[in-house]
Amino acid sequence: MKQISTKNCTHDDLMVNDAKIDVRKLNVWFGDNHVLKDINLKIREKTVTAIMGPSGCGKTTLIRSINRMNDLINGSRTLGEVYIDGYNIYERNTNVYELRRKIGMVFQKPNPFPKSIYENVAFGPKIHKMARGKELDDIVEKSLKEAALWDEVKDRLHNSAFSLSGGQQQRLCIARALAVKPEIILMDEPCSSLDPTATARIEALLRRLSEKYTVVIVTHNLQQAARVSDFTAFLYMGKLVEYGDTKRVFENPQSELTEKYITGEFG
Amino acid sequence: MIGAQKEELIIKIILWIVSLISVSSFFVIFLYMFINGSRVISLEFLTTAPNPIFWTGGIFPQIIGSLYLVALCTVIAAPLGILTAIYLSEYAVDNLITKIARFFIVTLAGIPTIVIGLFGLAFLAYRLNLGISLFSAGVALSFLTIPWTITVSEEAMRAVPKEYREAALALGATRWQTTWHIVLKTAAPWIMTGILLGIGKALGETTIPLMCGGSGLETFIPRSLFEPVGSLPVYTFIFATQGNVSSAYDRAFGGSLVLILMFLLISVSSLIIRNRYQKKMRT
Amino acid sequence: MSRLIDTGLEQLASMLSHMGELAYKTVSFSIISCIEGTDSHEQVQNLSETLVSMADEVEDKAFELISRFQPVASDLRIIKSYMKIAYDFARYGRYALDISQIYERLGGINKCEDWIKEAIREMGEKTLSMVGVSVKSLKSHDAKLAKTLAETEKEVDTMYSRYLDRLVENAPSTNRCAILTVLVTRYLERIADHATYIGESLVYIATGERIVLR
Numbered sequence: 001m002k003q004i005s006t007k008n009c010t011h012d013d014l015m016v017n018d019a020k021i022d023v024r025k026l027n028v029w030f031g032d033n034h035v036l037k038d039i040n041l042k043i044r045e046k047t048v049t050a051i052m053g054p055s056g057c058g059k060t061t062l063i064r065s066i067n068r069m070n071d072l073i074n075g076s077r078t079l080g081e082v083y084i085d086g087y088n089i090y091e092r093n094t095n096v097y098e099l100r101r102k103i104g105m106v107f108q109k110p111n112p113f114p115k116s117i118y119e120n121v122a123f124g125p126k127i128h129k130m131a132r133g134k135e136l137d138d139i140v141e142k143s144l145k146e147a148a149l150w151d152e153v154k155d156r157l158h159n160s161a162f163s164l165s166g167g168q169q170q171r172l173c174i175a176r177a178l179a180v181k182p183e184i185i186l187m188d189e190p191c192s193s194l195d196p197t198a199t200a201r202i203e204a205l206l207r208r209l210s211e212k213y214t215v216v217i218v219t220h221n222l223q224q225a226a227r228v229s230d231f232t233a234f235l236y237m238g239k240l241v242e243y244g245d246t247k248r249v250f251e252n253p254q255s256e257l258t259e260k261y262i263t264g265e266f267g
Numbered sequence: 268m269i270g271a272q273k274e275e276l277i278i279k280i281i282l283w284i285v286s287l288i289s290v291s292s293f294f295v296i297f298l299y300m301f302i303n304g305s306r307v308i309s310l311e312f313l314t315t316a317p318n319p320i321f322w323t324g325g326i327f328p329q330i331i332g333s334l335y336l337v338a339l340c341t342v343i344a345a346p347l348g349i350l351t352a353i354y355l356s357e358y359a360v361d362n363l364i365t366k367i368a369r370f371f372i373v374t375l376a377g378i379p380t381i382v383i384g385l386f387g388l389a390f391l392a393y394r395l396n397l398g399i400s401l402f403s404a405g406v407a408l409s410f411l412t413i414p415w416t417i418t419v420s421e422e423a424m425r426a427v428p429k430e431y432r433e434a435a436l437a438l439g440a441t442r443w444q445t446t447w448h449i450v451l452k453t454a455a456p457w458i459m460t461g462i463l464l465g466i467g468k469a470l471g472e473t474t475i476p477l478m479c480g481g482s483g484l485e486t487f488i489p490r491s492l493f494e495p496v497g498s499l500p501v502y503t504f505i506f507a508t509q510g511n512v513s514s515a516y517d518r519a520f521g522g523s524l525v526l527i528l529m530f531l532l533i534s535v536s537s538l539i540i541r542n543r544y545q546k547k548m549r550t
Numbered sequence: 551m552s553r554l555i556d557t558g559l560e561q562l563a564s565m566l567s568h569m570g571e572l573a574y575k576t577v578s579f580s581i582i583s584c585i586e587g588t589d590s591h592e593q594v595q596n597l598s599e600t601l602v603s604m605a606d607e608v609e610d611k612a613f614e615l616i617s618r619f620q621p622v623a624s625d626l627r628i629i630k631s632y633m634k635i636a637y638d639f640a641r642y643g644r645y646a647l648d649i650s651q652i653y654e655r656l657g658g659i660n661k662c663e664d665w666i667k668e669a670i671r672e673m674g675e676k677t678l679s680m681v682g683v684s685v686k687s688l689k690s691h692d693a694k695l696a697k698t699l700a701e702t703e704k705e706v707d708t709m710y711s712r713y714l715d716r717l718v719e720n721a722p723s724t725n726r727c728a729i730l731t732v733l734v735t736r737y738l739e740r741i742a743d744h745a746t747y748i749g750e751s752l753v754y755i756a757t758g759e760r761i762v763l764r
Contacts, residue, residue: 069437074360101439111430114453114548124438127448160548173434180438223620250622252758262622264553 050229104177110169112161147175167198304524339405348416404480419461580646587658601643
């Protein structure tokens with residue numbers, strides 16, 4: 001097997017100067033487990049970037065380092081920098097709450113709160129004291145529209161979120177994230193529990209969102225990465241093996257490991 | 268084949284009979300109390316004070332006294348218990364100290380009530396000079412229900428899926444906002460039923476109010492926290508142990524019937540709370 | 551561990567290699583009988599038709615693999631290139647048929663001048679060797695060998711243009727001979743082109759680079 005180091009990782013676009021997210025020499029440990037090793041990754045604004053790799057390669061940890069959700073894990077340690085709009089979020093005086101407001105996150109399993117549809121979307125704006133009354137109603141409506149859910153729920157906003165189907169619940173979670181006016185949306189295998197139809201809707205939505213937001217999606221579904229993303233990163237055993245234009249990565253991967261992974265020889 | 272089918276049938280019948288026996292024990296007790304107690308139940312019995320000279324009269328101060336005791340106990344135990352549970356479930360890191368804390372909570376929950384009663388009498392009533400009073404008994408009772416409240420609340424909060432917390436935190440909520448708006452709200456119905464069952468425990472407790480609350484024969488309602496207080500279990504105990512005075516014996520049944528009815532009320536309301544919540548979540 | 555798609559890819563490869571052998575046979579029939587001035591129309595027609603239907607089969611199989619396995623990377627490049635190569639093979643057959651049809655219409659080259667016969671023989675043999683190389687490098691997925699086709703193709707091109715020049719300077723005794731050989735050399739030149747297309751596809755499979763060998 002070819003020796004991998006970050007040096008021979010294939011980057012198509014290391015020339016980007018105006019990266020929205022710029023990960024530099026990022027290392028993460030959980031206890032003694034070195035999960036991410038010297039990751040360098042520049043993510044462009046208003047694109048969809050897919051992070052793929054076999055289970056346990058560190059892809060979820062990587063996106064969770066972008067909104068500092070790893071901080072919540074006992075015994076986690078981070079070394080390196082993550083710049084968002086040129087500001088290192090691992091600076092000591094970073095306001096993590098404001099950071100997480102700016103970065104929406106959608107999880108593997110739809111996880112609406114056990115509240116009404118309306119309350120789910122209004123939760124974020126409420127805790128950040130962004131709006132109340134009519135203004136809050138407007139935010140809820142706008143977010144649900146952006147998440148392509150409004151037409152399906154406008155007559156039952158005060159029903160429980162659990163009355164929705166799985167795909168609808170996931171779009172509700174997207175609306176909830178959009179309500180706090182984020183700039184970046186992180187998605188951690190958002191379709192893994194959905195059927196093909198619901199998946200297709202989320203994927204189409206995701207493409208549309210990338211006109212306004214910077215989207216980073218973790219997926220173990222290669223075809224999904226190929227369908228939705230502009231750029232694809234391949235992570236293997238905590239290292240970034242390949243990163244580049246999605247068309248290029250899927251048609252002509254530069255690394256032998258990527259080739260083996262995407263053609264299904266391992267993983 | 269036929270053997271297996273027969274075996275299944277026999278097991279089913281045995282299980283059915285055993286279950287019937289267990290469940291019916293409650294009905295037997297309730298029925299027995301009802302038959303013996305209903306004889307003395309009247310508006311007068313419920314609204315007048317007992318007469319400890321002729322072993323007659325009613326149980327009004329005892330009903331109110333029990334309610335006072337339970338209220339005081341809950342006012343102390345619920346906030347303390349819930350806040351401790353919040354700390355253990357949401358803030359504390361799993362380490363030796365929290366393990367020790369949990370061990371003590373479990374042990375405290377199992378302490379014989381006579382020990383708490385003695386502590387209440389010796390330390391609260393005499394040492395701190397709070398007297399045989401509503402306050403001493405209420406505080407001592409709360410020692411009984413605090414561990415219970417902690418355990419129930421912590422379990423309820425731990426049962427809240429961690430995905431909810433992650434979602435809230437990822438939206439930029441602080442840990443307290445997450446705990447308050449998401450975890451507590453989700454766990455609330457279960458915490459509430461837990462507290463209600465704790466109230467039930469306190470309501471039925473005899474030893475503690477007997478040792479540091481009062482004689483059970485009080486003819487008046489306490490006007491301050493530091494006056495003795497009557498309670499239904501103590502009343503029942505005292506009236507049931509007066510030998511062959513039949514008027515006292517009947518009244519003991521009356522007191523215990525009222526107690527059992529209050530108990531039922533608590534159980535039914537906790538059931539309603541949970542059902543209503545579950546229905547709300549489904550639609 | 552072998553993957554499910556591997557069986558399909560192997561099938562596709564064997565279909566294509568069989569097709570290559572047949573294409574070589576077709577072209578060699580046509581060119582040799584042209585040089586010798588004999589009629590091969592009937593055989594070439596049959597072979598050419600078989601090649602066309604085989605190209606369809608390859609395409610069907612390729613589509614099946616795409617829809618079933620959503621291939622990526624080298625798998626995708628192989629499937630895409632195999633479809634293209636199958637088409638190139640079918641074109642070999644078509645031009646071979648064109649050459650053999652000239653005999654029907656205009657007769658053989660026996661009555662032409664010797665220098666003309668010599669030129670046709672030389673160009674025919676060169677072209678046939680290119681077809682042989684294209685089939686061989688496909689079978690062994692030999693990109694290096696495939697790249698040599700570029701050189702040979704240049705030689706065939708030069709032969710073609712030099713022949714036209716000579717024909718203009720020294721008009722042959724009959725128009726028939728002129729027309730007949732212009733058509734033959736034109737088709738040979740086209741066959742050589744397709745051989746290099748196959749070479750390009752083989753380089754693409756190996757490296758992912760889209761190169762132009764011509």
